[in-house]
Structures are given as C-alpha cells and as structure tokens.
Amino acid sequence: MTGTPHPTCRHCGTSLEMTLVDLGLSPLANSYVDPARADTPDPVYPLHARVCTRCWLVQVEDAVPAEEIFSTDYAYFSSFSDSWLAHCREYVDQMVGRFDLGSDDLVIEIASNDGYLLQYFVEKGMPVLGIEPSGNVAAAAQEKGVRTLVDYFGERLARKLAKIEKPPALIASANVLAHVPDINDFVAGIATLLTGDAVYTVEFPHLLNLIKSVQFDTIYHEHYSYLSLLAVEKIFAKAGLRVFDVEELTTHGGSLRVFACLEGASHTDGPGLAKVRADEAAAQFDRPEGYMNFTGQVEAVRDGLLAFLHEATARGDTIAAYGAAAKGNTLLNYAGIGPELISYCVDRNPAKQNTLLPGSHIPVHGVEALRERPPDYVLILPWNIRDEVTGQLADLKTHGTRFATAVPEVRIS
Ligand SMILES: [Zn+2]
Numbered sequence: 001m002t003g004t005p006h007p008t009c010r011h012c013g014t015s016l017e018m019t020l021v022d023l024g025l026s027p028l029a030n031s032y033v034d035p036a037r038a039d040t041p042d043p044v045y046p047l048h049a050r051v052c053t054r055c056w057l058v059q060v061e062d063a064v065p066a067e068e069i070f071s072t073d074y075a076y077f078s079s080f081s082d083s084w085l086a087h088c089r090e091y092v093d094q095m096v097g098r099f100d101l102g103s104d105d106l107v108i109e110i111a112s113n114d115g116y117l118l119q120y121f122v123e124k125g126m127p128v129l130g131i132e133p134s135g136n137v138a139a140a141a142q143e144k145g146v147r148t149l150v151d152y153f154g155e156r157l158a159r160k161l162a163k164i165e166k167p168p169a170l171i172a173s174a175n176v177l178a179h180v181p182d183i184n185d186f187v188a189g190i191a192t193l194l195t196g197d198a199v200y201t202v203e204f205p206h207l208l209n210l211i212k213s214v215q216f217d218t219i220y221h222e223h224y225s226y227l228s229l230l231a232v233e234k235i236f237a238k239a240g241l242r243v244f245d246v247e248e249l250t251t252h253g254g255s256l257r258v259f260a261c262l263e264g265a266s267h268t269d270g271p272g273l274a275k276v277r278a279d280e281a282a283a284q285f286d287r288p289e290g291y292m293n294f295t296g297q298v299e300a301v302r303d304g305l306l307a308f309l310h311e312a313t314a315r316g317d318t319i320a321a322y323g324a325a326a327k328g329n330t331l332l333n334y335a336g337i338g339p340e341l342i343s344y345c346v347d348r349n350p351a352k353q354n355t356l357l358p359g360s361h362i363p364v365h366g367v368e369a370l371r372e373r374p375p376d377y378v379l380i381l382p383w384n385i386r387d388e389v390t391g392q393l394a395d396l397k398t399h400g401t402r403f404a405t406a407v408p409e410v411r412i413s
Contacts, residue, residue, distance in 0.1 A: 007061040009052035010183055010224065011235050016050040018288060020058055020226075021216055021295045023047040023334045028064065029220040029326035032355035032364070042358050047330070049219050049226065051291045055234045058207055058226035058291070060219065062181055085116065087251060091201075092120040095170055099199055101126065105169035108161075108193065110153045111176035113137055115146030122146055129165060131157070154182065158189035167195040174203040175252070178225045183235060190260075191239040197267065200241070200260045204232075208276075208283055209254030211291070214408040216298045217331040217381075218253065229256060229276045230285050236260055245270025253384045297408075302335045305406040309341040317376035321345040322389055324352045324364045328381030331406060333359040342379065346370055367393075374399035383407050 006015045027042040045063040052059070095101060103125045109118050112130025114137050121128050122145055130148035132138040141148040151157050171190060180186045190200050207228040210218060219226070233243050244267040245259040256276065261267050284290035312319055321328060324347040332342070338360045345357060346367045353366050370378065374396050380389050383405040390403045390413065404412045 014054040018051040020049040027358040029329040057231040108168045110173040115141030154185040155188040158192035205252040217327040246272035320375040323381040
C-alpha cells in the first residue's frame with residue numbers, strides 16, 4: 001500500500017487503516033465468461049475488506065466502476081426457492097399480526113424484485129409499492145398485481161414519494177442494505193419516508209457469522225458492507241432512526257432482521273436487541289481485537305482446501321464443483337484454483353451453463369454432467385445448502401462419489 005492513500009469509510013469518512021482480509025485481485029463474481037473469450041484475461045479489481053475503527057463498519061472499497069457492475073447481467077429473479085417463499089409468507093403474517101396492519105396500511109419494499117414478498121401483502125388486500133431498479137424484473141412483478149416503480153432508492157426518490165404517496169406503515173428490505181454503495185443516502189431515504197410509529201425492517205447477513213465461521217467467500221465487489229448490529233445502530237442513529245428489535249435468522253449462513261423506527265416513536269425494545277448486542281460485545285466488535293485474527297483463519301481455510309485438492313488429484317481422483325455462485329468464485333480465485341484441480345462445475349441455472357467461471361475459467365455444465373461421469377468428489381461451493389445438495393445428488397453415492405465443503409474447514413461425507 002506504499003504511496004496509496006487509504007480509502008475512507010463510506011459511513012463516517014474515517015481513513016480505513018485496518019484490514020479484515022485482503023483477497024487480492026479478483027474478477028467480478030457474476031461475470032461468467034463466454035468460452036470463445038477464454039484466452040482474454042478477465043478484468044480484475046482489488047477485493048480488500050477493511051474495518052472502520054470509528055464506526056466499525058466493515059466494507060470493501062468501490063474499486064469497480066458502477067457501470068461495470070450494472071452492465072453485467074445482474075437481473076435476478078427471487079421467486080425460485082420454495083424455502084425462501086415460505087420465509088417471506090411467514091414474515092408477512094408476523095408483521096400483520098405484530099403491528100396490526102390492515103387494508104389501509106401501505107407497505108413499501110425496496111429492491112422488491114419480481115414481487116416475491118409483496119404478493120403476500122396483496123393477497124391480504126393491502127396496498128403495496130415495490131421499488132425495483134431492473135425494468136424486466138419489475139414487469140414480472142406488475143404482472144402478478146404488485147404495483148412497482150422502476151427506480152433506485154435513496155433520499156431523492158424518498159422526497160418525491162413523500163409528496164405523492166400516503167405515508168407507509170411498513171417499509172421492508174431484504175438483502176439490499178449491504179449492496180448499496182451510498183449507505184448514508186439509502187438510510188436517509190428511509191428516515192424521510194417514515195412517520196409516526198411506522199416501522200422499517202431490514203435483513204442482512206450478520207458479520208458475527210461471517211467472522212465466526214470464516215465465511216470470507218461471501219465477500220465480493222458488489223457486496224459493499226458487512227454489517228454488525230453495532231455499525232447499523234450507529235448508521236441509523238445518524239439518520240434519526242432507532243433500532244428497537246432484532247431477530248436472528250438462518251438465511252444466508254446467519255442473518256439479522258433489524259426493526260427500526262423514528263427516534264421518537266413509541267416502540268419499546270424487544271428481547272432480541274440486548275441478546276445480539278451482548279453477542280457482539282463478547283466478540284469484541286467494538287475494538288480491533290474482534291477483527292485482527294480473521295486473515296490468519298482465512299489463510300488456514302485456503303491452505304486446507306489446497307492440501308485436500310492436491311492430495312486427491314495426486315491419487316488420480318477427479319473433483320467437480322457444484323454451484324456457480326458468487327461465493328465459489330471468491331474462494332476459487334483467492335486460492336488460485338483452476339481446471340487443473342477442479343475439472344468442471346455444475347449449476348442448475350441454464351444461463352450459467354456452457355460458460356466459464358470468472359477468473360478460474362473452470363467450465364460450467366448442467367447437473368447431468370455429474371451423472372454421465374460421476375467424479376470421486378463433488379465440492380459444494382454454496383456450503384449453506386450442503387444438505388439440500390447432498391440430498392438431490394444422493395444417487396451418486398452408489399458410484400462412490402463423496403461430497404465436500406471447504407468453509408470453515410474441509411468436511412467430507
Ligand atoms: Zn466509519
């Protein structure tokens with residue numbers, strides 16, 4: 001870093017001098033490569049997670065021009081997993097009950113995708129407004145009766161909505177807060193839209209799980225912030241918001257759902273708040289000690305995986321990977337793993353098949369490739385769905401195939 005000034009915190013502007021982990025140069029995680037372009041090197045960008053020692057926001061710098069991120073085919077349809085939809089339906093029932101929402105209460109969702117969540121409020125006869133930047137995804141929402149505005153959310157849009165819409169009783173967002181480069185503008189927009197006792201709920205992967213389970217493969221360029229309750233409370237307070245409850249969820253390897261309201265609203269603190277605050281205090285999230293051992297743990301995961309792959313290939317065993325996801329790409333590129341160690345990767349998504357993984361250039365096939373020539377090992381890259389995948393591929397066991405995950409250490413079954 002000689003001669004390069006440290007980047008500054010996206011929340012408080014403090015110089016970021018502490019490293020959580022430096023993953024080196026990495027291509028964009030979702031930029032799958034056309035095999036015809038296999039010989040062209042992929043553009044790579046620094047992937048360096050740092051800790052702000054003033055507000056404790058963990059973040060990666062904006063190393064990638066925004067147009068690069070948005071020019072990759074980022075359209076994403078949420079309505080694909082039954083377990084995710086069940087999670088959404090349960091959320092809707094819980095919110096309607098807890099906050100006594102009725103047919104006059106407007107619900108706004110930010111990054112509403114194809115209406116996967118708001119559809120359940122519509123079912124209850126409640127007015128909704130989705131905000132979704134991707135036009136084709138928003139069109140899918142409109143088709144299922146979910147009123148959707150195509151735009152990016154921030155203070156500018158919030159001011160406009162405050163003039164033309166009735167004040168929402170509930171604002172929801174899942175898995176967007178960590179992905180906005182200007183987190184202050186986003187949170188200021190929420191504060192602009194809230195009135196009285198209206199509630200904002202937001203879900204994000206919990207930094208506590210990332211650190212405890214060495215989930216460094218959830219770090220990628222489009223994921224700007226790695227959030228603790230500690231940092232979120234500070235960021236929200238600056239915008240006039242108060243956190244009054246927290247729930248711990250199992251999604252994405254362990255997430256938080258934070259409940260916030262205006263500072264002066266009447267909500268009293270829920271039981272989850274003290275518990276998660278205490279967990280983070282025990283993890284020393286308010287001092288450098290909470291973060292300084294992470295790099296060594298990441299190196300141990302990398303070395304363990306490389307040792308396993310080298311030993312297996314030295315025996316003549318074949319290894320395929322399952323799941324061409326962002327997670328896997330961070331892991332493979334950081335560890336420098338290519339087709340010489342993992343012959344191919346399979347994915348259920350047809351859009352990813354017949355491409356090469358960014359950086360590692362491991363070819364991606366359909367899942368049937370595993371059955372045509374069963375490998376000795378399947379390395380499941382999205383470790384969070386290990387049980388689901390081993391269940392789907394249980395028949396491969398009769399051919400002697402074994403299943404492996406790499407995080408937080410190599411586990412074989
Ligand atoms: Zn900061």
